[in-house]
Amino acid sequence: MKLKTALLGAAAGLAFAPAAYAERGTDGHVNIIYWQAVSTLNPYLSSGTKDVETASLVIEPLAGFNEKGEVIARLAAEVPTVENGGVSADLTTITWKLKPGLLWSDGTPVTSADVVFSANYCMAPDGGCAQLARYEGIKSVEAVDDLTVLVTYDEPRPNPYTAFVGATSPIIQKAQFEACIGTAASSCTDQNFRPVGTGPFVVTDFRTNDVVQMAANPNYRDAAKPAFATLTVKGGGDAAAAARSVLETGEFDYAWNLQLAPDVLAGMEAAGRGKVINAFGTLVERIEMNMTDPSPSLPEGQRSTTAHPHPILSDIRVRQALSMAIDREILVEIGYGSAGRASCNLVPAPEMFASDNTGCLVQDVAGANALLDEAGWVPGADGIRTKDGMRLKLLYQTSVNAVRQDFQAIIKQWWNDIGVEVELKAIDAGVFFGGDAGSPDTFQKFYADVEMYANNFDGTDPEPYLAQYTCEKAPSPTTQWQGENINRYCNPEYDALVVELGRTGEMDKRAELAKRMNDMLTKDSFTVVPLVDRGRNSGHSNTLGGVILNTWDSELWNVSDWYRIK
Amino acid sequence: MFTFALRRLLMAIPTLLFISLVIFLLLEAAPGDPLGDVPLTVPPDVKEKMRAALGLDSPWYVRYVLWLKQFFWVEPLNLYDYMFGTDHARGLQRVISFQSRQPVMQIIVQRIPQTLTVVGMSYFIGIAIALPIGIYSAYRQYSWFDQIGTLVSMIGFSVPTFFSGVVLIIFFAVKLQWFPSIYDTTHRVTDWASLMKQVRQMAMPVMVLSLYNAAQISRFMRSSMLDNLNQDYVRTARAKGLSETVVVLVHVLRNSLIPVVTVIALGVPTIFGGAIITEQVFKVNGLGQQLITSIHSNDIPMVMTLTFIFAILIVTFNLIADLLYGILDPRIRYD
Numbered sequence: 001m002k003l004k005t006a007l008l009g010a011a012a013g014l015a016f017a018p019a020a021y022a023e024r025g026t027d028g029h030v031n032i033i034y035w036q037a038v039s040t041l042n043p044y045l046s047s048g049t050k051d052v053e054t055a056s057l058v059i060e061p062l063a064g065f066n067e068k069g070e071v072i073a074r075l076a077a078e079v080p081t082v083e084n085g086g087v088s089a090d091l092t093t094i095t096w097k098l099k100p101g102l103l104w105s106d107g108t109p110v111t112s113a114d115v116v117f118s119a120n121y122c123m124a125p126d127g128g129c130a131q132l133a134r135y136e137g138i139k140s141v142e143a144v145d146d147l148t149v150l151v152t153y154d155e156p157r158p159n160p161y162t163a164f165v166g167a168t169s170p171i172i173q174k175a176q177f178e179a180c181i182g183t184a185a186s187s188c189t190d191q192n193f194r195p196v197g198t199g200p201f202v203v204t205d206f207r208t209n210d211v212v213q214m215a216a217n218p219n220y221r222d223a224a225k226p227a228f229a230t231l232t233v234k235g236g237g238d239a240a241a242a243a244r245s246v247l248e249t250g251e252f253d254y255a256w257n258l259q260l261a262p263d264v265l266a267g268m269e270a271a272g273r274g275k276v277i278n279a280f281g282t283l284v285e286r287i288e289m290n291m292t293d294p295s296p297s298l299p300e301g302q303r304s305t306t307a308h309p310h311p312i313l314s315d316i317r318v319r320q321a322l323s324m325a326i327d328r329e330i331l332v333e334i335g336y337g338s339a340g341r342a343s344c345n346l347v348p349a350p351e352m353f354a355s356d357n358t359g360c361l362v363q364d365v366a367g368a369n370a371l372l373d374e375a376g377w378v379p380g381a382d383g384i385r386t387k388d389g390m391r392l393k394l395l396y397q398t399s400v401n402a403v404r405q406d407f408q409a410i411i412k413q414w415w416n417d418i419g420v421e422v423e424l425k426a427i428d429a430g431v432f433f434g435g436d437a438g439s440p441d442t443f444q445k446f447y448a449d450v451e452m453y454a455n456n457f458d459g460t461d462p463e464p465y466l467a468q469y470t471c472e473k474a475p476s477p478t479t480q481w482q483g484e485n486i487n488r489y490c491n492p493e494y495d496a497l498v499v500e501l502g503r504t505g506e507m508d509k510r511a512e513l514a515k516r517m518n519d520m521l522t523k524d525s526f527t528v529v530p531l532v533d534r535g536r537n538s539g540h541s542n543t544l545g546g547v548i549l550n551t552w553d554s555e556l557w558n559v560s561d562w563y564r565i566k
Numbered sequence: 567m568f569t570f571a572l573r574r575l576l577m578a579i580p581t582l583l584f585i586s587l588v589i590f591l592l593l594e595a596a597p598g599d600p601l602g603d604v605p606l607t608v609p610p611d612v613k614e615k616m617r618a619a620l621g622l623d624s625p626w627y628v629r630y631v632l633w634l635k636q637f638f639w640v641e642p643l644n645l646y647d648y649m650f651g652t653d654h655a656r657g658l659q660r661v662i663s664f665q666s667r668q669p670v671m672q673i674i675v676q677r678i679p680q681t682l683t684v685v686g687m688s689y690f691i692g693i694a695i696a697l698p699i700g701i702y703s704a705y706r707q708y709s710w711f712d713q714i715g716t717l718v719s720m721i722g723f724s725v726p727t728f729f730s731g732v733v734l735i736i737f738f739a740v741k742l743q744w745f746p747s748i749y750d751t752t753h754r755v756t757d758w759a760s761l762m763k764q765v766r767q768m769a770m771p772v773m774v775l776s777l778y779n780a781a782q783i784s785r786f787m788r789s790s791m792l793d794n795l796n797q798d799y800v801r802t803a804r805a806k807g808l809s810e811t812v813v814v815l816v817h818v819l820r821n822s823l824i825p826v827v828t829v830i831a832l833g834v835p836t837i838f839g840g841a842i843i844t845e846q847v848f849k850v851n852g853l854g855q856q857l858i859t860s861i862h863s864n865d866i867p868m869v870m871t872l873t874f875i876f877a878i879l880i881v882t883f884n885l886i887a888d889l890l891y892g893i894l895d896p897r898i899r900y901d
Binding site: 192213479484 | 597603608609619743751
């Protein structure tokens with residue numbers, strides 16, 4: 001009897017053992033598919049989020065954002081704040097302290113010299129660093145001692161969490177990248193493809209635009225993580241094939257950015273092998289109104305410049321009517337399903353910056369018609385309104401994208417119903433977003449009356465995003481058509497608020513200012529007509545545990561916590 | 567013959583230079599920007615600096631001559647260094663891809679195995695299927711075999727590969743779960759089990775492409791055989807008492823193969839071009855997929871180098887096809 005009990009006890013004990021001893025590398029291999037293939041593993045030279053996110057598996061910043069948008073410490077011992085003395089009271093300096101005992105994957109210690117080097121690497125002239133905006137406004141980055149770094153800004157910074165925070169601003173090893181500063185950055189292929197890092201994985205093989213293979217980092221700071229011994233990030237194909245490989249055939253465990261119609265995804269999920277997860281960030285699909293005249297009858301160099309205000313859209317009643325005629329709930333249902341929410345706000349998140357602005361969510365065709373009548377636009381015999389001999393005709397452009405073309409068709413129908421004639425135009429995404437000064441089809445040139453696309457901002461602070469709409473940021477021939485104020489919106493009151501926001505430190509007042517600026521652009525002037533707050537859709541296999549979708553940082557931010565569900 | 571070949575080779579050089587100039591000018595004139603994929607969160611002044619770092623602020627003729635020098639001097643020098651272990655090319659700027667900042671030649675060399683394995687294999691299988699089908703279809707013209715063969719050829723030729731590929735994936739990978747839907751380019755064949763895995767992952771792309779190639783070549787074979795089966799010498803051979811097999815497979819086939827061989831030779835450069843659509847559908851990630859991703863992201867050095875290499879291959883294989891025709895057919899004489 002005693003032996004039997006003892007054996008049963010031993011068997012029971014063994015059954016519980018695996019759950020208690022999750023060690024590094026016990027869960028085997030994890031397969032990830034990014035349908036836009038990874039081109040390089042150096043975020044400072046990258047051209048897309050796929051590179052930044054895959055690199056985040058290997059190299060890490062001092063701090064990052066969690067799924068709620070809060071700043072969390074990664075390589076830093078703790079997040080510096082004004083309360084704990086890490087940020088100076090006048091908001092001009094921030095002191096970062098590294099965790100003691102951190103090692104690079106090749107065994108050498110991580111020191112403040114590496115942090116200082118990372119900043120210098122990106123700020124080097126002629127380096128062409130893609131993440132230079134994270135290091136903007138920095139006067140100096142000094143190593144106070146082996147584990148402490150002091151960052152000094154030109155001006156007081158209410159939000160100091162830009163440099164070294166987030167996957168776009170990681171710490172690279174000085175010893176590895178020493179010879180790669182400035183113009184030499186591009187020629188350091190080996191370093192760019194196999195960076196030495198502190199992250200949970202190290203690169204074992206990299207083929208550009210194809211596949212990355214990684215293995216668990218033996219010098220990772222948590223001895224029990226990562227649970228997976230090897231990892232692959234495969235690229236290529238399209239979103240549908242990626243979704244199929246996770247949800248239907250089970251070849252892959254995680255697929256990024258499944259931009260597919262909601263019914264397609266639901267159909268694939270029905271196979272029961274995986275699930276689609278979504279989370280919302282700051283990405284808002286919106287219609288931008290052109291406040292200037294893009295008419296081809298104007299000479300080249302004067303089209304879409306502030307010299308000629310728009311003959312139709314300068315009237316706020318017209319813009320408001322156009323916004324009122326749209327039923328955003330139907331747009332969400334058709335285009336995004338559960339991965340979208342109707343929105344009237346340019347800044348929908350974080351919560352404290354989201355204005356209480358829901359007036360546009362209900363479609364009001366009668367109200368729109370009334371406004372247009374009031375503005376003097378009289379419906380003609382064919383139903384299209386005219387005024388002073390001018391037809392109410394708009395050119396509506398966007399990029400080539402199945403969902404966007406659907407939206408265009410529906411919105412054109414609604415605008416026809418209120419007597420607006422609409423011409424649709426779809427431009428290849430590479431050209432539309434390209435910024436080529438010689439092309440007439442870029443979204444900055446805005447040779448159209450209204451255009452639709454989506455934009456978001458990095459991190460959790462909307463100040464640089466809202467500051468885009470100042471008068472001097474309008475694109476024009478003098479700026480080679482570069483500039484972020486593509487509506488050419490010019491309001492001195494708004495510019496004054498931008499200046500004030502730059503000087504305000506307390507979060508409550510910042511939030512209030514941000515909300516006012518958001519309202520000025522949306523419900524007060526209808527310059528920006530938000531449509532959908534777009535979430536991110538990703539898919540993962542039912543056997544993969546620990547996945548939390550994070551839209552504020554890299555999606556692979558917590559791979560070290562992933563495990564295989566047995 | 568020799569002077570003919572020499573003359574053609576010498577003519578090829580200015581032709582190729584002209585082709586490279588045309589490609590370069592086309593890429594310059596094309597809309598789109600190498601920095602088009604950069605997220606909108608990157609401010610425009612940062613993008614300007616990135617553009618300068620890529621060398622895009624020099625005028626087009628400077629960049630063209632630079633590319634010529636890199637392609638014709640620096641790259642062969644690198645190859646020489648690689649083969650003989652010397653150091654002559656150290657420090658010289660190679661042709662660098664905008665997207666990944668890796669030397670373009672390294673990427674091409676990395677991708678050739680995938681393309682040659684999958685697309686090359688399907689070309690040979692396509693030929694192996696097409697020749698017997700063409701021969702028998704011609705021999706038994708208008709029979710059931712011929713009609714079905716014609717029908718399958720037309721379908722194989724008309725149905726686009728992105729359709730047949732996806733249909734095969736849904737049927738074999740999703741429903742039957744026999745084959746993987748995504749090709750693993752890092753797979754190494756070391757033993758029987760890994761060879762079987764390689765065969766399984768190649769099965770679908772090869773099926774799609776072989777159907778397409780076989781359709782083309784079998785029609786050629788059939789019409790060439792039909793031309794020859796009615797000739798007088800065939801009647802003579804039969805009258806002499808030779809068996810049907812010998813008549814068809816030895817005498818008629820050898821004469822019919824002449825135009826077919828030249829068509830096959832002309833089709834070889836397409837192997838290197840990769841089957842762009844099929845590679846995308848199955849994620850084979852060979853040269854075709856690289857070309858398409860580079861075009862989408864306006865990676866000018868990559869597109870220039872790849873298309874120029876294809877141009878060289880096409881000109882070379884055109885010459886080879888012409889010479890083969892002269893060698894195989896004694897009636898043709900070049901001077």
